[in-house]
Amino acid sequence: MLNEVTATRYVTPLREGGSLPGIVEADDLGTYVMKFTGAGQGRKTLVAEVICGELARRLGLRVPELVTIQLDPVIGLGEPDQEVQELLKASGGLNLGMDYLPGSIGFDPLAYEVDPAEAGRVVWFDALINNVDRSWRNPNMLVWHGDLWLIDHGATIIWHHNWPAAESAAAKPYNASDHVLASFGPDVAAAAAELAPRVTEELLTEVAAEIPAEWLVDEPGFESADALRRAHVGVLLARAATIHERITLGAPTEDKPSRAPGWLKERLAPLPRPAGQDETHDKDGDQ
Ligand SMILES: Nc1ncnc2c1ncn2[C@@H]1O[C@H](COP(=O)(O)OP(=O)(O)OP(=O)(O)O)[C@@H](O)[C@H]1O
Numbered sequence: 001m002l003n004e005v006t007a008t009r010y011v012t013p014l015r016e017g018g019s020l021p022g023i024v025e026a027d028d029l030g031t032y033v034m035k036f037t038g039a040g041q042g043r044k045t046l047v048a049e050v051i052c053g054e055l056a057r058r059l060g061l062r063v064p065e066l067v068t069i070q071l072d073p074v075i076g077l078g079e080p081d082q083e084v085q086e087l088l089k090a091s092g093g094l095n096l097g098m099d100y101l102p103g104s105i106g107f108d109p110l111a112y113e114v115d116p117a118e119a120g121r122v123v124w125f126d127a128l129i130n131n132v133d134r135s136w137r138n139p140n141m142l143v144w145h146g147d148l149w150l151i152d153h154g155a156t157i158i159w160h161h162n163w164p165a166a167e168s169a170a171a172k173p174y175n176a177s178d179h180v181l182a183s184f185g186p187d188v189a190a191a192a193a194e195l196a197p198r199v200t201e202e203l204l205t206e207v208a209a210e211i212p213a214e215w216l217v218d219e220p221g222f223e224s225a226d227a228l229r230r231a232h233v234g235v236l237l238a239r240a241a242t243i244h245e246r247i248t249l250g251a252p253t254e255d256k257p258s259r260a261p262g263w264l265k266e267r268l269a270p271l272p273r274p275a276g277q278d279e280t281h282d283k284d285g286d287q
């Protein structure tokens with residue numbers, strides 16, 4: 001079970017997040033990034049956050065601690081923003097919290113080097129969960145104390161939005177060409193050899209048990225939360241075995257060797273090179 005805390009203060013909205021997550025303080029004196037059940041994307045986003053975040057953690061990838069947060073919307077009464085007020089009012093009860101990493105910065109592929117082994121593990125994992133939201137446009141990774149941390153697994157396991165078609169959706173390949181780590185030479189084969197055998201039915205069952213039952217009830221075609229948990233396990237188990245054969249990593253083209261955003265490259269281009277560094281050692285050229 002995830003730890004459960006109670007929100008004591010709504011601090012501020014995180015406007016860069018599409019779902020308007022907020023920073024809250026809780027009765028364990030922790031500070032969390034809170035994702036709301038009343039947000040437009042609904043509770044399935046939170047289900048995906050739990051199953052993927054907890055699986056990633058058990059595979060040795062860094063994910064901030066996840067908790068469930070009890071919310072009494074009354075804590076937001078003084079909040080001047082109407083959008084926030086409405087979100088809080090629609091989210092009474094159990095919500096999701098992620099430990100807030102103070103001082104972390106958003107991952108920038110031009111400023112932080114990732115070795116091929118770690119890049120491979122992240123790309124393989126994202127292929128497994130079909131994460132379409134770790135591109136250079138929106139990396140959804142933080143750098144904290146010099147390490148890479150994964151956040152935001154809401155836009156994953158798309159098959160859980162349409163269970164009757166889940167089996168065929170899960171068989172689909174994963175195109176990692178736009179992945180923010182594609183340009184770091186991810187060693188996907190090594191990652192698959194290391195991680196796929198660890199994605200067992202037992203591990204997935206343990207992870208699925210972390211999803212609060214109240215986010216799983218009333219799914220058409222499933223008589224219980226546990227039945228739906230088993231469906232989650234089945235899809236990921238099948239996908240883990242073979243997904244590495246279906247990952248595409250687009251070859252970088254000559255005029256666009258890096259997948260970094262154009263505006264960032266333009267901004268960096270006029271900077272003088274450090275003494276002794278020639279053209280061939282340009283970071284983009286290495287990738
Ligand atoms: N645990 C954390 N610690 C510090 N900052 C965080 C944390 N989680 C999220 N953030 C910040 O909040 C932003 C929004 O979070 P997140 O990406 O999870 O929300 P979202 O609404 O799902 O966003 P998106 O627009 O990508 O769908 C992140 O880009 C990051 O800057």
Ligand SMILES: [Mg+2]
Pocket residue numbers: 017018138140152
């Ligand atoms: Mg995000």
